[in-house]
Amino acid sequence: MDTLELLRINLLSPAVLAFALGITATLVKSDLKIPDALYTTLSIYLLLAIGLKGGAALSTTPFTELWKPALATLILSVLTPLLSYTALRRLGRFDVVNAAAIAAHYGSVSAVTFVAATAFMQAAQQPVEGFLPTLVAILEVPAIVIALLIARRNLGEGSLGEALREIFAGKSILLLVGGSLMGFLAGPEGLKQIAPVFVDPFRGVLVLFLLELGMVAAKRFRDLRTVGVFLIGFGIVMPLIQGALGVWLGSLAGMSVGGAMVLGTMAASASYIAAPAAVRIALPQANPSYYLTASLGVTFPFNLTLGIPIYFALSRWLHGGS
Amino acid sequence: MDTLELLRINLLSPAVLAFALGITATLVKSDLKIPDALYTTLSIYLLLAIGLKGGAALSTTPFTELWKPALATLILSVLTPLLSYTALRRLGRFDVVNAAAIAAHYGSVSAVTFVAATAFMQAAQQPVEGFLPTLVAILEVPAIVIALLIARRNLGEGSLGEALREIFAGKSILLLVGGSLMGFLAGPEGLKQIAPVFVDPFRGVLVLFLLELGMVAAKRFRDLRTVGVFLIGFGIVMPLIQGALGVWLGSLAGMSVGGAMVLGTMAASASYIAAPAAVRIALPQANPSYYLTASLGVTFPFNLTLGIPIYFALSRWLHGGS
Amino acid sequence: MDTLELLRINLLSPAVLAFALGITATLVKSDLKIPDALYTTLSIYLLLAIGLKGGAALSTTPFTELWKPALATLILSVLTPLLSYTALRRLGRFDVVNAAAIAAHYGSVSAVTFVAATAFMQAAQQPVEGFLPTLVAILEVPAIVIALLIARRNLGEGSLGEALREIFAGKSILLLVGGSLMGFLAGPEGLKQIAPVFVDPFRGVLVLFLLELGMVAAKRFRDLRTVGVFLIGFGIVMPLIQGALGVWLGSLAGMSVGGAMVLGTMAASASYIAAPAAVRIALPQANPSYYLTASLGVTFPFNLTLGIPIYFALSRWLHGGS
Amino acid sequence: MALVSLKLVTIIAEGFLEEKLVREVRKLGAKGYTITPARGEGSRGVRASEWEGNNIRLETIVSPSVAEKILNRLAEVYFANYAVIAFVENVEVVRGEKYT
Amino acid sequence: MALVSLKLVTIIAEGFLEEKLVREVRKLGAKGYTITPARGEGSRGVRASEWEGNNIRLETIVSPSVAEKILNRLAEVYFANYAVIAFVENVEVVRGEKYT
Amino acid sequence: MALVSLKLVTIIAEGFLEEKLVREVRKLGAKGYTITPARGEGSRGVRASEWEGNNIRLETIVSPSVAEKILNRLAEVYFANYAVIAFVENVEVVRGEKYT
């Protein structure tokens, strides 16, 4: 399968098509509305399911297999927010607060992009490490903390304590970490009992989620003009850089073609659940138009459509594949 | 299986029983309430799932097999609203606006009746053409447009443009057509990935939907006295005429026993999602009591319980069966 | 498997872990919120699914097998509210209204506890009678009626009529009894059609439900101080007594190890859907802090974690097992 | 535009009272009502309503005399045993006859 | 704290009018609006809105002249064919300039 | 029926402020509050709240002095960085002592 074929497979996957349908719905001003309760339910479901699967896999993974990928992930979680922050300050001339706010998003992970990447790997029949969901939890938190620390160092005070509490008690981390613990304790045996809800329908649920995300992303498109050309470019180039970094570190850590690809996608993705919540508390002065438009209106669609096959091609190339 | 046996199978199907339970809940004034968000979610699900399945089937159907049934459907979509309009004006003495409003509903299709018909075919182990859901989309739109055109021709002006935009961008058509496109592009391979959500639970979800529809239909019963005897009779006789027409045209077009039966049911059914929305925009003067009570309070229960086995018996008879 | 091992299996089941996660979420003041619509949907689903399964099983159960367990259940439904009422009045010194209100809850059944017990039996690979869900419906109603009758006899008047209507038309009984009828009429054949919704995902859905119940129970913890030590003790001791009674009567009625255990758990559990609704109508003067805190904050967590393995051990012992 | 002065009565109550309250205000002369979902806290502690859905916020535009009757009825029957509050405001409407 | 007196216009209408009404009030000079979901009954019987979601309750704080324009517009275009009511109250706000 | 005049303070704010605002009004003397879900637009553009649920509409019936304190506190701490508006109305209630 060459890269073009991969691109075709990805663009014609139900998930990406649902995203396109969501965008269309907003552009033609359809009265289609995903109920808030459904959106919240889907978020809870996805985060819990990711956690459960990761935890169950973890319970059968020897530590010797895990520590290198975990370390690579930790390194990514430190490097990527610093990289973003520097680029935004130096090249983009953003002020401290907004640069830190955006960096928190790009350092962290988008759970849906992660899921889309693993669904793509399944469709391309490429096996991946079972413990990958655990890495999501490792990558999500530190990046946000680091970005907030930067802002705080530069600004003087700020309620960092509350922000940290908010991040850890925030539903996103709570479900991810809680789900992982549940999966770890219940083990593969326990997971099997609830597989008809938390495993089998996973990719189908993703379709509903992306329908909604398409609608939301399309609303962001209107703000593209406001945020300026630099941020749009940033939203495309930075994922490529961080994605390459992720794939490379993953490969160094001995991960498989598929695993390194997913780690790269995680690094490339920008959070839009945990990070906005934390930033809103710790840096209320930051302008949400910047960080939401960049992460949702630019980076998310880019990763979903082009990024995912690119990171895969890269991983195959780094692993000496075709 | 004779007609009585078919009737029994249909009346004791989980879907029809759920409808009866919903009616009961309203009659005994239960505090049971289906949350709005659930109702909306179920609608989105059903429309999208119908589209996806139809589209995936379409992608493997040669055009030579498709064009005759599609033409039969188009003919139905022109004939049935004219038939209804004429009957309502001549025999029912309705004014132009209300006659056109009701005709729009009876020309169009009820997605749930369609689903109930296919579920019944599954239970009766009667195979049907895979592309049937595509015909729903073909049948749904033109009938509404024609009915609105009639009203407009008779009334002078009216915001037909906006009404048309509303119909096409309306969630009902958007999900049906969008889902069909998604299914067509993703193909059977793509559908298989999301089958645990969009294929396997289909009939179970129908049960929840019919529980709610039973409650809504029972509320309509109170208005039966207001709408008059003519409209009640119309709500039973017109489906029989349109259903027979549908079965006959389907058989002429070379469709199977099951396929002609489902096409007949579609023709016999009256819309209550797309049509009310369009009529409310284009003909706000029309009285919703008439069109909602007839389609939901009379025709829907009739088709669900008696109509479906009747159309099947008719189709078997036309195909020379027992 | 000894009792400790059973305890371990139960505490590490996905359901109990989800309950713990819900408690944690409330204790760390997470912003996690289960949408009301989801909670209502899950309730409707669980009650309907319990009914459907029970009804389908009933349709193939000879009456000779059923009547003894049904009689045992009826006896329980009379004994347990009287027992609770007497203990609350004599030992707890509660007034008539509050004693009757609490007794209504402890006489009735908690559907979720019932489901957790059957899930545990599945995990412990212990077969149970298929008609058990039918017994839930038998046990739920009379206890509430009896408790309300006691209050009424002692108080003089009171709108008992309305309360009775409320109980029978209340969504809880309506779905349970309606679902049973549906299952009975549709039979195992009909149930199979909707199994991907109403059978397979059952245990997975329970996880979502318990996540929410954990959050609610934890909120009740705050009121533990208000309700006093007696009620807390009552919330632990009374389930043990009623549970033992249930297991014993079930065994006498010839039920299997698993069946007697589940009947015991039903007897031990305290309602928090049907009973609160009925009590709020018939005894509005009763203080909800008492009955909700006891049933949700004490008895439910106790049964879920310790009670279930205890009743199982008891049942095995009574059946002469290890 | 001739505006008419009327009373807007707002009742906040536990959800399971919905049907009862609607019947009451209708019987006392209200020609219509609007309900929005709500949640809240007051002087009462836990309520059963947590289990039967949350609070509701019922609004009805009525004549001053009907407003008084509604408040009286609430005070008589509901304030003691249920979680209910009510307040009255002056509002101006078009088509005053629609409400009386 | 300097409080400024303004008008609060509340419109209750069938849900499918949401986009239209928002456009109208914006065009007539409202600087913002708030919508809450609602349900209700009035003098009209069944409405299509049962099928397109329920009612909405739209509030907007505006100057007295804008309030009058909104009521006029509603009376002209909407009252006849749609299930809509509207009422006006006096409210006091901080930062009066935000609304005019 | 003896009616008492009090102030109804309505705050419309992005949803994630809910806990904070409830704590504030309680601390400043409110004896209860009611929240309804809401959505809306004002002078601010995008808000994080789109991702954390929508707006809320918080109502509390208080004495005039508490109403003033609440508005002051909002002006001091919230108006600058958050999407929040507030307004005050006169309402009449039964059982005036419940609110003060």
Ligand SMILES: Nc1ncnc2c1ncn2[C@@H]1O[C@H](COP(=O)(O)O)[C@@H](O)[C@H]1O
């Ligand atoms: N001071 C207040 N301001 C606004 N709403 C209140 C107030 N007090 C009570 N409520 C509402 O009325 C409901 C019942 O109040 P209570 O009977 O005091 O528990 C509460 O759940 C709140 O929604």
Ligand SMILES: Nc1ncnc2c1ncn2[C@@H]1O[C@H](COP(=O)(O)O)[C@@H](O)[C@H]1O
């Ligand atoms: N007197 C009233 N008080 C409060 N709300 C009303 C009143 N009359 C009508 N409404 C609301 O306005 C909507 C439309 O009213 P109508 O056009 O009379 O059917 C109803 O669905 C109610 O939500």
Ligand SMILES: Nc1ncnc2c1ncn2[C@@H]1O[C@H](COP(=O)(O)O)[C@@H](O)[C@H]1O
């Ligand atoms: N003039 C207004 N009338 C009613 N609600 C408003 C108005 N302006 C703002 N709002 C509400 O207050 C929220 C915050 O306003 P803002 O800070 O201006 O974005 C908006 O989302 C609206 O829900």
Ligand code: NA
């Ligand atoms: Na990232």
Ligand code: NA
């Ligand atoms: Na039709």
Ligand code: NA
């Ligand atoms: Na019990």
